[in-house]
Amino acid sequence: MSGPSDYQPSNPALQWIERRLPIMGLIHSSFVVYPTPRNLNYWWTFGAILSFMLGIQILTGVILAMHYTPHADLAFKSVELIVRDVNYGWLLRNMHAVGASMFFVAVYVHMFRGLYYGSYKEPREVLWILGVIIYLLMMATGFMGYVLPWGQMSFWGATVITNLFSAIPYVGESIVTLLWGGYSVGNPTLNRFFSLHYLLPFLIAGVVVLHVWALHVAGQNNPDGVEPKTEKDTVPFTPHATIKDGFGVACFLLLYAWFIFYMPNYLGDADNYIPANPGVTPPHIVPEWYYLPFYAILRSIPNKLAGVIGMFSAIIILCFLPWLDNAKTRSSKYRPLAKQFFWIFVAVCILLGYLGAQPPEGIYVIAGRILTFCYFAYFLIVLPLLSRIETPRPVPNSIADAVLAKTGSKSTPMVSTAIVLALGGALFASSIDSARASEGNDKPPGNKWSFAGPVGKYDRGALQRGLKVYKEVCANCHGLSYIAFRNLAEAGGPGYSVAQAAAFASDYKIKDGPNDTGDMFERPGRPADYFPSPFPNEQAARAANGGAAPPDLSLITKARSYGRGFPWFIVDFFTQYQEQGPDYVAAVLQGFEDKAPEGVTIPEGSYYNKYFPGHAIKMPKPLSDGQVTYDDGSPATVAQYSKDVTTFLMWTAEPHMEARKRLGLQVFIFLIIFAGLMYFTKRKVWADAH
Amino acid sequence: MTTASSADHPTRRDFLFVATGAAATVGGAAALWPFISQMNPDASTIAAGAPIEVDLTPVAEGQDIKVFWRGKPIYISHRTKKQIDEARAVNVASLPDPQSDEARVKSGHEQWLVVIGICTHLGCIPIAHEGNYDGFFCPCHGSQYDSSGRIRQGPAPANLPVPPYQFVSDTKIQIG
Ligand code: FES
Numbered sequence A: 001m002s003g004p005s006d007y008q009p010s011n012p013a014l015q016w017i018e019r020r021l022p023i024m025g026l027i028h029s030s031f032v033v034y035p036t037p038r039n040l041n042y043w044w045t046f047g048a049i050l051s052f053m054l055g056i057q058i059l060t061g062v063i064l065a066m067h068y069t070p071h072a073d074l075a076f077k078s079v080e081l082i083v084r085d086v087n088y089g090w091l092l093r094n095m096h097a098v099g100a101s102m103f104f105v106a107v108y109v110h111m112f113r114g115l116y117y118g119s120y121k122e123p124r125e126v127l128w129i130l131g132v133i134i135y136l137l138m139m140a141t142g143f144m145g146y147v148l149p150w151g152q153m154s155f156w157g158a159t160v161i162t163n164l165f166s167a168i169p170y171v172g173e174s175i176v177t178l179l180w181g182g183y184s185v186g187n188p189t190l191n192r193f194f195s196l197h198y199l200l201p202f203l204i205a206g207v208v209v210l211h212v213w214a215l216h217v218a219g220q221n222n223p224d225g226v227e228p229k230t231e232k233d234t235v236p237f238t239p240h241a242t243i244k245d246g247f248g249v250a251c252f253l254l255l256y257a258w259f260i261f262y263m264p265n266y267l268g269d270a271d272n273y274i275p276a277n278p279g280v281t282p283p284h285i286v287p288e289w290y291y292l293p294f295y296a297i298l299r300s301i302p303n304k305l306a307g308v309i310g311m312f313s314a315i316i317i318l319c320f321l322p323w324l325d326n327a328k329t330r331s332s333k334y335r336p337l338a339k340q341f342f343w344i345f346v347a348v349c350i351l352l353g354y355l356g357a358q359p360p361e362g363i364y365v366i367a368g369r370i371l372t373f374c375y376f377a378y379f380l381i382v383l384p385l386l387s388r389i390e391t392p393r394p395v396p397n398s399i400a401d402a403v404l405a406k407t408g409s410k411s412t413p414m415v416s417t418a419i420v421l422a423l424g425g426a427l428f429a430s431s432i433d434s435a436r437a438s439e440g441n442d443k444p445p446g447n448k449w450s451f452a453g454p455v456g457k458y459d460r461g462a463l464q465r466g467l468k469v470y471k472e473v474c475a476n477c478h479g480l481s482y483i484a485f486r487n488l489a490e491a492g493g494p495g496y497s498v499a500q501a502a503a504f505a506s507d508y509k510i511k512d513g514p515n516d517t518g519d520m521f522e523r524p525g526r527p528a529d530y531f532p533s534p535f536p537n538e539q540a541a542r543a544a545n546g547g548a549a550p551p552d553l554s555l556i557t558k559a560r561s562y563g564r565g566f567p568w569f570i571v572d573f574f575t576q577y578q579e580q581g582p583d584y585v586a587a588v589l590q591g592f593e594d595k596a597p598e599g600v601t602i603p604e605g606s607y608y609n610k611y612f613p614g615h616a617i618k619m620p621k622p623l624s625d626g627q628v629t630y631d632d633g634s635p636a637t638v639a640q641y642s643k644d645v646t647t648f649l650m651w652t653a654e655p656h657m658e659a660r661k662r663l664g665l666q667v668f669i670f671l672i673i674f675a676g677l678m679y680f681t682k683r684k685v686w687a688d689a690h
Numbered sequence B: 001m002t003t004a005s006s007a008d009h010p011t012r013r014d015f016l017f018v019a020t021g022a023a024a025t026v027g028g029a030a031a032l033w034p035f036i037s038q039m040n041p042d043a044s045t046i047a048a049g050a051p052i053e054v055d056l057t058p059v060a061e062g063q064d065i066k067v068f069w070r071g072k073p074i075y076i077s078h079r080t081k082k083q084i085d086e087a088r089a090v091n092v093a094s095l096p097d098p099q100s101d102e103a104r105v106k107s108g109h110e111q112w113l114v115v116i117g118i119c120t121h122l123g124c125i126p127i128a129h130e131g132n133y134d135g136f137f138c139p140c141h142g143s144q145y146d147s148s149g150r151i152r153q154g155p156a157p158a159n160l161p162v163p164p165y166q167f168v169s170d171t172k173i174q175i176g
Helices: A013-018 A022-029 A042-067 A074-083 A087-117 A125-147 A150-169 A172-180 A187-216 A236-264 A290-302 A304-324 A336-356 A365-389 A399-404 A414-436 A461-473 A484-490 A498-506 A538-544 A567-573 A582-591 A640-653 A658-684 B010-037 B041-049 B080-091
Strands: A035-037 A233-236 A509-512 A522-523 B052-055 B064-069 B072-078 B110-114 B127-130 B133-135 B151-153 B165-167 B172-175
Touching: A013 A022, A022 A236, A035 A236, A042 A074, A042 A087, A042 A187, A042 A236, A074 A087, A074 B041, A087 A236, A087 A290, A087 A336, A087 A658, A125 A150, A125 A187, A125 A290, A125 A304, A150 A172, A150 A187, A150 A304, A172 A187, A187 B151, A233 A236, A236 A658, A290 A304, A290 A336, A290 A365, A461 A640, A484 A498, A484 B133, A567 B010, A582 A640, A658 B010, A658 B165, B052 B064, B110 B172
Parallel strands: none
Antiparallel strands: A035 A233, A509 A522, B052 B172, B064 B072, B072 B110, B127 B133, B165 B172
16 A cells, blocks of 8 residues: 555466456555564554454354344343354354453553554554544444343443433434434334444444555554664564564464453453343443443533533544644653653553442542543643653664664563553552442352363252252242253253153143144143243232242353452452352352341341342242252252252353363463464564564 | 575474464364354254154045144145055156155055155245146146156156154154
């Protein structure tokens, strides 16, 4: 994309095409001989990582759309069926859901890199603004994608975000109705979000082409911020940049795979495993992590319209960055003051993100206001001021000089600063969190689960006993509607044979019909049938249970969680702790106490439970010692029952967990070898350039 | 800059490049598998394709019923004596897709013809009791099948296939 190419293929057929459509010349000049500054560091590989992630998201998204049903009554179930029944459906869904987060991780690194090295400055203003447009499109796409599973967070996130537009004076309400296609978020909303969620990525791809085009016209910026002058300053894109980007992608894949195979729900919200319910709002609405800083800004401004304006201007202000900061020196490497403020700004963004996830009360509100001020002050006060008062350090004459000067001192100040800042931010955050922990919530005790950790497997005995407990106790009130009898014989499950599963199924009476005469009839269950629900509909369930419908248990261990708090959620990332749900379920089953403690009053028809939020649970104590007879000699105690049935319910929520972890191990072994090979290849390729 | 000839250890370097390229190819190919495999029928579809039982009592002689198995229409015809005799009288060797009527029905239950009602030409559904052979007629391009479901005339290349089935009792069959 940098001027006409003199590329001439040798093959006559290719020559024939090239004369009519010089596409190979375009590729050759853009991605092969294109001169790349030779001092680029690894922060520059995030451009390639982003292209890669866009490709992955489009590919997995198109495939998920083959199996997904965009209908308010069916969407939630269709996502579950993708995960349970489609070949590798769990993998594709995890890739897409985690991929969205990874895409944002990469885009934030990419943007902060641009900020640090002044990549938005003349002559790259249009390049930068195109990037901001891509970012905005990504946010819209991510938001609409999050609505599609039609869980509680999907539904209420859609409600809250669309209601932002109601802040617009005079026309706000009409705009919101227009967005919804109804009087509230409903099926029309879901349908149009699906359509747009499919469309926007292709718009993103289009703007990415413009972004790359602009990049290839202006040339890449580099860590020293001096333009390449001679041949010595650059290396050809292929193989140098290609292999380096490839290595960057391979390393990024390791992080990506960590989430896909071991922590698929770490970045999601447990509430989204509860089907959308327009009548109940989750107590604590949180958007996906990548919107949190802006959500914090929205909430910290105590006026509806001003809050919305504040939130949107926090993004729009990025477009004006090239003119707000008109310092001549590009790279913060040579700007001692700008460098420090940059890191403070990074910390401000991270802390805003942390606040966005906290309830809007007390100290969080005040902290949010201070940080919101800091956020805008960075752009409106600090950067304009710095460009006037700061004396930058001398910039090297050329890139070649900078590279020569660097050999010898291999220190990477950027990384160490990042670590120091992360620690500082963490400390600050932990002080906030400990202030909150004193409220005295009973956290469910941890358990030793056989399925925990990177090689965890279900305990077959526990699964079979848990099935018995479910069948004899829980099934009286709770459905298990995503589990078919055939699942009992599937690999990674309770380990029954096909014949055993069929026999188990035939014990059940399944309603079927209508028959030839138009009547419904009952017949014995077949392997393909699903566990029948104890109540014909939600109203009946409600009426029979004192007003609270017993939830379906298929997903309960993923739909329940509790706040781990700081620093545990960071520790959990490394230890792969994923068992909040099972720990909570097991704790609730054992948390009943006959008498509420002093000072706690439990309303009529409710029971005291130590671990249930609010302590008043409508379910009477379900399990007592000796209630279920075990054939294998396991103790017939409440503790054992709870553990077994929780294990069983973990399996019903994650029937392919064993396959996931097994494939994960293989993928990791491959990726580590591959990244190693890429690294050494990269070293060889770059040997002459350094 | 770097050209392949400037290395002092060309073989070691080549080995590294080949190994990296091979790893990328193998990894890429393996990663393709889930994307292809997902197109196959999913577990619920496979489970729904389990065998079905059909009660034959209500089907009178000369009548036929259509049931669905795995999304395909299955014709079950209770043939008359005349239809059976016609099907058996024809010279098998002269047929486009030679097959005897005996091979297409279960012995002892000759009156029952069970065929998948999908034209072997391009997949339309033939109409029962139509055409010149007392069998099936496909309206799409005019293929004609006889009372044994064998192709007799028209563009279809093969007989209507017989699905796997067996008699569980004299009046009940299991398809699949
Ligand atoms: S499809 Fe039946 S004749 Fe062509």
